[in-house]
Amino acid sequence: MATLISSPETAGMEAFCASLPSTATSSKTFDRLRKVGHYRKLKSGSEIRGHIRRDRLVFLVAGATKMVAATANSKAFCEHAVAGFENPSERISHILAFHFPGEFITIINQADGDVRLTALTDAALVLFPFDRFLDVAQDDPAIIRHVISRSVQSLYRCQARMLQITHKSARQRIAGFLVSMARNLGSCNSGSCEFTLPMTRKDIADSLGLTIETVSRQFANFTKSNLIKTRGRNGLLLLDISRLQAEAG
C-alpha cells in the first residue's frame, strides 16, 4: 500500500485509481486499466480535438479544463493559429462544461458536434479509448457501475444547468456560477471564500449564455451589494456564499 515516491505519471494513474471504488477484486483490474490509459499533460490553452476517431473517456488529474462546442454555422473557426484573431463567428461558441480534478469527461465523436477539450490552466489527465476502457471495466461490476453512475450524474447536471440558463436572470446565473466555483475551487459551501478563477469573462459568458458585458456588469452589481470583491483580473473573494446561494434561487 505504501507507494514509493512515484513519477508524475504514476502519481496521475494512482489518483485516477483512487477515485474508483476500491473493491477487493479489483487490483488486477487497476493494473489492466493502467495499461489502457495514457497519461498526458496539457499546457494552458492547448486542447484535445474533437475529430478524434474514437470516443474517449478522460480523467482529469490536475488543473482545469473547458469543453467548447462550435455550432455548425460557425464551423469556419480559425485553427487557433495566431491566437487572438477574433473571428466574428467566434461569438457563437458555447462552453458545455468546466471540469476540475477528479472528474470524468466523455468526449464523443458526434457528427455535427465539433467539440474540443481545452485546458484553462496547465493540466494533467489520463486518456482512455472509451471502448478499451469498457473492455476492462466490464469485468468489474463496481467500476462499470461507477462509470454509469457518473454518466447519469453528468446528464442530470446538464439538465440542471439547462434549467438555470433557461429560466433565470443574468444575476441569478452569475450567482449560481460563483457558488459552484466556490465548491470546486475553494471547497466551501458557506461563509466566505477566496480563489482564483481559471477562466476569462468570455468563458463565463459563453457557459451561461450571456455576453461579457453582462457578466462584467453583474460582477459590478455584486460588488456594490457587498457580496463579492474582485482582486485584480482573476482573483475573487466571495463574502457570503449563503446569500449568493439565495440570489441564485
Added chain:
Amino acid sequence: MATLISSPETAGMEAFCASLPSTATSSKTFDRLRKVGHYRKLKSGSEIRGHIRRDRLVFLVAGATKMVAATANSKAFCEHAVAGFENPSERISHILAFHFPGEFITIINQADGDVRLTALTDAALVLFPFDRFLDVAQDDPAIIRHVISRSVQSLYRCQARMLQITHKSARQRIAGFLVSMARNLGSCNSGSCEFTLPMTRKDIADSLGLTIETVSRQFANFTKSNLIKTRGRNGLLLLDISRLQAEAG
C-alpha cells in the same frame, strides 16, 4: 422465434427486448430482464413521481411522455389535486425532455430535483429498478454497452439542446422543435409531413424556455411564411421540412 399472439404485457416486453442488441448469448439475459421489469400503462395526464426511493430505468413502449422538473422555489406545487388550478409558481416549471416509443428514460432520485415523468397521451412502459437492471445487464457485455451508449447519447443531446436554447432566437427554436417532432411523430426528414402534437403550447414553451404567447406568435409567423398549417388545436402540417431545418440554423 415465432411468438404466439401475446398479451399486451408480453408485447411490451418483446418490444423492449427487440430494441436491445441481440447477441447469441443473450436469450437467457432477456428472460432475466423480463422478470426484473414491470410493465405498466399510464393514462394521459398521470405521472410517475420523482420521490421514488430508487433510481429507475424506463423503456417507453407506446405513447409519449414529458419529463418535468420543478425548481426549488416553486416546490409549493399543488399536488395536481383538482387539475387545472394554475398556481402562479407553476410558471417556473421546465420540461427537460419529451420521449417517444423506443426510448430509454432514466429517472434519478436527486436531492433538489423534483422530477416527474408525465404521460402526454395514454402510454405503455416497462419499469426497471436501475440497480436490478444493472445486476442482470452486467453479465451481458452487449447490453451494458448499449445502456452506456444510450446514456452518453442522452448527455450529448442534452448538450445540443442547451446550445439550441442558449444561442438561438424564438423562431429558430420553434423551427428546430418542429423538425424534431417531424422525425419523432411523422418519421420524416424532408418534404411535407402531417401529425398531431401530443403536447400543449405550454409544454412547448416550457421545453424551449419561451412563453406560450411567443410560441403562438411564432406558429402564426410560420403559417404566414407558408411553412406550416395548423389543423385545429393540435393538428399540424409541415409544408417544407428542409426549409424549416434551414430556419433552425
Added chain:
DNA sequence: CGCAGTCTTGAGACAGATCAACTCACGTGG
C-alpha cells in the same frame, strides 16, 4: 515602460416577457 488584450462602463436598440382582452376548439350535458 509601453503595448495588447481584457475588462469595465455608458447609451441606445430590440427580442421576448408581461399584462390584458378576445376568440376559438372541444367536450359536456341537455
Added chain:
DNA sequence: CCACGTGAGTTGATCTGTCTCAAGACTGCG
C-alpha cells in the same frame, strides 16, 4: 344534435432585461 361553458390559444400594447455598439481604463506581459 346543438347550445353552452371552460380552458387553450391567439392577438395586441407596452415594458424590461439583455444585447449591441462604442469608448475608455486597467492588468499583466514583454
